[in-house]
Amino acid sequence: MSKYISYEGDVLKDQTVLLAALAALGWTRDKVEVNTQPVPLYGYQGDRRRETAEIVIRRQHVGGASNDIGFRRTEQGFVPIISEFDRTLRVGVGSGQQTIVAMKKAYNMEVAQRFAKTRHTKLTQVREGGKIVMKVRV
């Protein structure tokens, strides 16, 4: 049975930004459960796990033999809860990457785009030195 890991140090603050980031990774709104109260996560065998979360991607949308992925609401934002088995993305946009890294990148890309919109300006984007570098005139 694959252990779940709670990424307490990688809190994703805003729900709408998070949902947009998940959609960018291929988990469109129809594949993501959003609950007002925490619900249980389930393992790949349909086994109920002790972890709970408000936002859940059910295992059939994660990949074959995968477990649910959850985002638990806290005062600071949403804590990703990902099983060890699903630590690497197996399907969709960004497959092959570490799941938490892909999620953080998508989240932060969404932040950058939203910030650029607040300034009514375009985002220029280049890849350099292992980074995605974006500039916004203010």
Add this chain to the structure above:
Amino acid sequence: MALREVTISIDEKTGDMEIHIEGVKGPACETILKDIERIAGKASRVSNTPDYYKQDDVRVTARR
């Protein structure tokens, strides 16, 4: 007039974001940072470069 620009860098290996605010005076710089934090959440670390304390050309680096 100095170029007023926000540079947002995302590390492809870790997904972490770093923000540089350049060419903006102190209080306005704080406003920009707060605007970003309103979207992204609180920065885990904020540092002001020496330019922050000059009359013109302010630079703030924030990391989350």
